[in-house]
Amino acid sequence: MPSLGADMDFGTLLEWRVQPGDHVERGQVIAVVETEKAAVEVEVFETGTIEDLVVTPGTKVPVGTVLAHIASESVPPASAPETPAPQPSAPEPATPLHSTAALPAPAAETPPPVEQPLTPAPPATPEPAAASTSAPAPSVSAGTGRRVRVSPLARRRAEQLGMSLEGLTGTGIGGAITRDDVEVAAGAAAVHASDAGPSSMVATAAPAAEGGTALERMRAAIGAAMARSKREIPHYYLEETIDLGATMAWLDERNEHRPAHDRMLAVALFARAVALAAVEVPQLNGFWRDDHLERSEVVHLGLAVSLRDEGLVAPAILDAASKGLEQTMAELRDLASRARRGALRGAEMGSATITVTSLGDQGVERVYGVIIPPQVAIVGFGKVSERPWARDGMVGAHPVVSATLSADHRASDGYQGARFLRTIAELLQQPEQL
Amino acid sequence: MTTDGARRVTYRDAMREAIREAMQRDERVFLMGEDVGRYGGSYAVSKGLLEEFGPERIRDTPLSELSFVGAGIGAALGGMRPIVEVMTVNFSLLALDQILNNAATIPHMSGGQFQIPIVIRMATGAGRQLGGQHSHSLEGMYAHIPGIKVLTPATIEDARGMLWPALEDRNPVLIFEHAGLYNVEGELPAESAVDIAQASVRRAGRDVSLITYGGSLPKAIEAASTLADEGIEAEVLDLRVLRPLDVASIVASVERTHRAVVIDEGWRTGSFAGEVSAQIMEQAFFELDAPVARVCSVEVPMPYAAHLERAALPSVEQIVSEARRLVRGTAP
């Protein structure tokens, strides 16, 4: 199908003016094609004999489709360029022998037969030093639940100062929080960005800290968030002891002959099970805002990470339900390491939709977490220990773990909470499925 | 403040001196346009030049913007350095085909074989009750076109100094002279180096940037002095060149003040102020402590009646009010 105009992509063959075996001269009209504009006569650029007609009248085909084959009579002059090979867009690529030319040859839309040099990818933009410049705006809610307006500059300043915007009064347009508001609230108009250390990445929301060291500010932030949680959130607690026989056996096999840095830890399986369970029981995944539960479509799984000295952050594995076990482990390791170096990214902070806290390595049996507002649930795991366990009528020593759920009674009831814990327990019976 | 040798001249005189100097320095330079010769220029910019340089170089044209702007382009291709005067920006639309399809396009379309060193001057802007066909500000529309440069001299010094570098530039350069500026009188330093590349801070301040060009510059400066009385220090940035735009100076100003009001006599929708605002959003978002505000013309063909025309144009009061809003927000 020849290209008959700049805007032609398809053409309908209306009629053939030749039959197989006919002799055709260069310039002769051999077919009529219908385009968007009108019926147009198609001339041939080869002199020769029609071998066969490939496309039947009434068929609409893309430009570049072979319509017919012509046996060429003239041997091309030595200096002539080779007949171009048919382009891949032709449905039935003709394989022109030296004496056979595809008619009317290659597709209009295919690029000329030169190899386009690959444009070298631009060098990746280095991560800006200030995490704030790439950080999406955290959703800050005032008590009213209305989205709080914060100027971009104020938001960056608040992050530099390691302080929360929660509870601040804005004096800007429409009550927006401005840089001045942040600095006045911080009592630290003169505080420079360098004052804020790594621990400024407080995951939780807290009223403005009144200056002080980074650690003091962090404590103040944690304190404010936890106090608010206990003040506002009607917690309920459920607990289930889970048989980890299958899980630990699978782990042993997985970790056999692997170096320490490549080992899978039980907490990764716990995290994975929580993420999947949160999909199953959506009442536990999301935020309580404006007197209702905002369910989250995705699971951003917060992980409470205690810092070496003091303090706590809870960065999130983003969209954890879509990530496999190996990736979950890798991200967990990476998050913990970066949390302790103070190198967390903005997107990982404050975005968790549900949180896991595991204090097993500290030897505690079970942990009853305090929900981080505005989340509605936190799942705690204690240490894995061997206990007498009855199964299939037999009592044996089984590794078990105590899983607890602290949930917001405004968002869910014990029924959903129980279903959630049971789902986790069931998932951990089939670790290979995680 | 007066430097040694400085003189007080009008914007019109400064422009005329610039043309005269260019004609004297380079015999390839000639001026052509409607009534630039015997009449002396519709805004009297070229008054007296015919007597000095003769009718070949101060060339009156018929009322054929399309062909004499096109002829200027051809003459530039042929090695001359034409200055083409179009009476007013609205008439330049008759020549838009030549400006866009030829002047801005041929250098690229010819693979760099041809340059078009033409200067096209025209009056722009409102304020003299000339109604809906003589009063618009279309420089922002021209600044949309790659391949041309767009200059908006707003000061006496720029009126005097921008023409020569524009003629030395090998690209097509459009100079927009706000008609309200011709009678403005001011100091012309004896020595000055004027570029056609950078924006210029006309007044320093730390609270808000008033970003503008051309005929709105005096309004912005007046607004800044009103704001100063209220304790708001406004920085006034004169863009001077709309294309290629000196984005770095805009960003630097916003980094100092964290707030910006853009003042532009063009219509608000699709205005040049919109482009400036978008550049700030793209390049300096995290410097902003308030949304960018625009003060533009009301979206009507410029009315004749004085009170209506005044109401349609950016005013000092609007600039002050917008700046105050950005700085003070809801605080008392």
Place this chain on the structure above:
Amino acid sequence: MADADDRTSTPSSDAALLRQMVRIRRFEERAAELYSRGDIRGFLHLYVGEEAIATGVMAALEPDDAIVATYREHGHALARGVPMRAVMAEMFGRVDGASRGRGGSMHLFDASRRFYGGNAIVGGGLPVAVGLALADKLAGRKRVTACFFGEGAVAEGAFHESMNLAALWDLPVLFCCENNLYAMGTALARSESETDISLKATSYEMPAWQVDGMDVRATLEAARRGASMVRSGSGPCFIEFRTYRFRPHSMYDPELYRSREEVEEWRHRDPIDLFTSTLRAAGALDDASMAAIEADVAREIDDAVAFAEASPIEPVEDLERFIYTGRPEPSEAAS
């Protein structure tokens, strides 16, 4: 880069005129074929039938003269001496094209031959031609600017403004109107109240006359006469070449606006056939020499196609080059 056909002056011998017309004809036919293959894209306006005009006019011009052409300008470029390789590579969109692949079929440029482009705005080239002539006049140079346009341009304001300016200022422009009777699909009588175009030019007080655009000797003669009048400094001249395009307006159109009989009638006046008959009748052309011309032209076209196919494309990183002059150009800075 030395090219086989790199020459700016065109001999005006009968043999050279014939060869030039055949060269344009065969080039256009190959272009049509390459368009159908998809090697050439965009709009493609072929000059088939009108070859005698560019051939005759270019043969009458000097290397210093300037040419402003239209979007149907392959023939003008070839006759002016723009290398066929550069024309073909341009249509392939390659870096070795006359405009580095930035112009295409409608925008061929060549500064070294003072070829100021195919202009794709009908009438858009006329004011530019007036300005080129103004520059010559102001600089005291005795040069001619030949400005080509179709009869469709006569309806544009630019035509009238330019006629007026050129005549008013006695500028050395040779206006060459290629009247092929149809502005795209609109017949002259459907668009003009006065269909005698040379009369319009006369009304601007410039010498104007009609010529048979299918007779290459007549076009050469008329262009010589016009160019010499223009060069003498007496002001512009206007020649209306009566011609016909044998192919549709752009690459293909259904030709609903003219009859097959009309096309056939004009084909009897094919400028190449007319000229070969004349030459054969005079004993100045035989089969062997005609075959030699065809073979020579075929070789040149094959070479141009091979050259275009082998030519690289402009790197995308260079996309924004040639917008402003004065910026360091990457390749120039490198060399």
